[in-house]
Amino acid sequence: MIMKLVILDRDGVINYDSPQYIKSPAEWRPLPGSIEAIARLSQDGFRIAVATNQSGIGRGLFDMATLNAMNDKMMEMVFRQGGRIDALFFCPHTAEENCNCRKPKTGMYEEIASRFHTELKGVPCIGDGLRDLEAADAVGAQPILVLTGKGKKTQSDGKLPRKTLVFDDLADAVKHLTAPHS
Template sequence: MKLVILDRDGTINEDSLEYIKSEAEWKPLPGALEAIARLNHAGWHVVVASNQSGLGRGLFDVAALNAMHAKMHKLLATAGGRIEAIFYCPHAPDQACRCRKPQPGLFEQIGERYGIDLKGVPTVGDTARDLIAGASVGCEPHLVLTGKGEALRGQPLPDNFPPGTRVHENLLAFADHLVRRDSVA
């Protein structure tokens, strides 16, 4: 199975220091929906692993989160793409759970759900914690320079990033890279 694991905020959609709290605030990044469609058309199954501490902080409820995801699914369908599953951590940082990235819990859940070892599975995010979580279970780390990743544009990666992290301008550039690499293999 060809599987890709994506972060959500800052990777697929715009991020906000105030959190994305509603369907109206959820806005796709340019090219992100097309990137997911391109991956799907090349045979990749796409899932999301996302910290959603706004739930644990009481900033929004599960109904609001479901509305955001319904909007994402609808816009993706229009673009010809699909996300198969969304795994999210609902806890606030002080709850010390295992599912909040950089802990590997969400990735372990994905591996269990699909019955696969995640070694070599590409994972994409805009922060070190996204990639640390994936790399801890053997995923191949890819950073996008969108969302919080924009602050790293033109700089060497800090030491807290997993070894071998590849850097891409955005999700569409990552998708192009993966589809190209896959067609050569």
């Protein structure tokens, strides 16, 4: 049996984003329906990985303890809805550091494939920014754009990878992913 895996971006997909970065658990607030959507994926048998650029660490805006506290809040909320996030991957670097893990590069996605012992071909990768979609496309995954966060701007820029699916929000994308397919 093939493992059902989905990769989610965090800021702008699961929670509200801010041009000033999300820097504390108090600032971390879920988007409407996102926590329930993740729980629904879990209950439908999906393994869930979050892959998120967190350059706020590299910029000195917050530290690892704060990032962990934000992620703990998210994971606890998902758990209370009857779901779980199986793995969380993040890039702490700034764009200037030119690392391999910062999306649109594929390092985080390759690490996810290795951790889950699976190929990413066709795996749904849900994001609100072009770099999320480009990283997904580069590893043969299925890029999915949500119109929350930076999603509307990303869509209007018109540079989406050819096979990108577009949904209003995470809950809408999850309805599609969990619908019975004939």
